[in-house]
Amino acid sequence: xxxxxxxxxxLRRQTVEVxxxxxxxxxxxxxxxxxxxxxxxxxLEEQTFEHWRECAVAAMAHFRPTHxxxxxxxxxxxxxxxxxxxxxxxxxxSVLRSMLRARTVAxxxxxxxxxxxxxxxxxxKDGIELAGWRMGAEFxxxxxxxxxxxVTRLTDLGLADLGGSGLWLRAEPDEDPEQADALAAIIAIGxxxx
Amino acid sequence: MTERSHTDATLRAILCxxxxxxxxHVETFEAGTGLFGHLPELxxxxxxxxxxEIEDRLDVxxxxxxxxxxxxxxxxxxxAFAEAKVAGR
Numbered sequence: 001x002x003x004x005x006x007x008x009x010x011l012r013r014q015t016v017e018v019x020x021x022x023x024x025x026x027x028x029x030x031x032x033x034x035x036x037x038x039x040x041x042x043x044l045e046e047q048t049f050e051h052w053r054e055c056a057v058a059a060m061a062h063f064r065p066t067h068x069x070x071x072x073x074x075x076x077x078x079x080x081x082x083x084x085x086x087x088x089x090x091x092x093x094s095v096l097r098s099m100l101r102a103r104t105v106a107x108x109x110x111x112x113x114x115x116x117x118x119x120x121x122x123x124x125k126d127g128i129e130l131a132g133w134r135m136g137a138e139f140x141x142x143x144x145x146x147x148x149x150x151v152t153r154l155t156d157l158g159l160a161d162l163g164g165s166g167l168w169l170r171a172e173p174d175e176d177p178e179q180a181d182a183l184a185a186i187i188a189i190g191x192x193x194x
Numbered sequence: 195m196t197e198r199s200h201t202d203a204t205l206r207a208i209l210c211x212x213x214x215x216x217x218x219h220v221e222t223f224e225a226g227t228g229l230f231g232h233l234p235e236l237x238x239x240x241x242x243x244x245x246x247e248i249e250d251r252l253d254v255x256x257x258x259x260x261x262x263x264x265x266x267x268x269x270x271x272x273x274a275f276a277e278a279k280v281a282g283r
Contacts, residue, residue, distance in 0.1 A: 006239065094246070102242035104258060109238060115258045131239065165211040169247060171240035174214055 001056065001074030002031060004095055006102075006131050007168040008038070011071060013175045014167050018069075021184035027191060029069075032059045034077075037133075045127060045134040049092075049142035053078045067191055068154060069183075072168055075148040085187065086154045088166065092146030099130035120144075157186065201280050204251050205273055212244045225270030230263065241266065254279040 002008045002015060019029040034052055036044025056077040060068075068084035070077065075089035100116050100123075107114040122128060124144075127136040135143075159166055164179040206220045213235040230236050236244070245256050256279065265275040 098242050098246045101245055102239045105241045105245075105261065106238040108261065117258075169212045169243050170214045171212065171235045171237060171243070172214065 001068065001070040001077050001079065002034070003071045003168060004034075004073030004076075005037070005099065005133055007072050007095070010168050010170055010173045013173055014180060015071065017175055017177065017180040018184050018187075021180060022187060025184070025188040027188060030059075030063045030065065032056075032063075043134075045136045045139075047136065048138050049076075049146060067187070069187060070148075070154060075154070076143075076146040078149075079152075079154065081153060083153045084155070085157050085190070086148065086152070087157050087162075087183070088159065088168075089148040089156060091148065092143040096130070096140070096144055099133075102131055155190075157183070161186065201252065201277050202273060205248070205276050208244065208247045208251060212240060212247055223269040225268065225273075227269040229268060229272060230266035236266075248276060248279075252276060252280055252283075254283050 003011045015031060019031060022029050032055075033040045035042040035055055036047045057080065060080050060082070065082065068079040068082045069087065070079055070084070070089065071087045072090050073092070073095045075086040076092055076095075097116070100119050103119060104114045104116060119128060123130075123135070123137065123140040125137055127134070127140060129135075162179045162182040164176045164182075167174050167176060167179070206217070206223070209215060209220050209223075210217050213233065215233075215235065230241065241261075245261065248254065249256055254276075260275070260279075265271045
């Protein structure tokens with residue numbers, strides 16, 4: 001499960017790097033596009049987060065993976081009862097806070113006055129465009145409340161487990177071959193039949 | 195380690211992580227070193243990431259009113275801002 005929005009863009013290359021490494025270990029992977037994101041033809045503003053959850057479940061039923069790797073906001077989606085890993089899971093409020101803040105900072109540069117609270121109020125009622133993504137009001141309200149499940153078969157991984165720094169924090173997309181090696185190794189070892 | 199050096203070191207680490215800068219480069223930052231408008235990496239999306247990461251790692255809340263050109267213009271301004279936030283927490 002990919003990270004969400006801007007973080008998905010920053011992590012796409014790195015995510016694919018991990019999939020390539022797993023492929024060399026004989027492990028197939030699928031990186032789905034969420035409706036309204038990346039190559040999806042659906043308008044994002046018509047999505048609800050609940051529908052995203054259903055789509056994640058449908059993707060699981062279709063591809064029938066044995067394990068899941070959920071990255072950042074991808075951990076907010078339902079991964080059924082599959083084993084696997086969550087990389088630096090984040091709650092929906094934090095995903096939105098960064099994007100709201102980017103908008104207030106850009107507004108300030110342009111001489112407009114926007115506040116986090118003001119934007120939140122508008123977004124909950126009418127939806128909002130953040131960093132180029134147009135979200136509906138229902139989607140925004142659901143994502144604000146979304147938390148990674150507390151009970152899960154997924155093992156949490158952080159940067160301390162992988163080394164290097166969080167590529168999702170970077171201003172520009174980047175890759176870290178050593179970090180990709182470390183993550184692929186953890187997954188490949190974890191999937192080895194006992 | 196004193197509170198001040200902890201904030202200083204954390205802030206330098208955040209700049210490295212968010213902007214992808216080399217730690218040796220960030221270690222050379224002095225009070226007057228220019229940030230916003232001087233570092234091409236620091237655009238509005240990066241500023242947002244920087245502020246959110248400061249909140250998380252220094253356990254402070256940054257309000258809209260706090261964010262102005264002065265605090266982001268130089269390393270000294272950003273450090274003074276972060277230290278004031280940590281002191282008031």
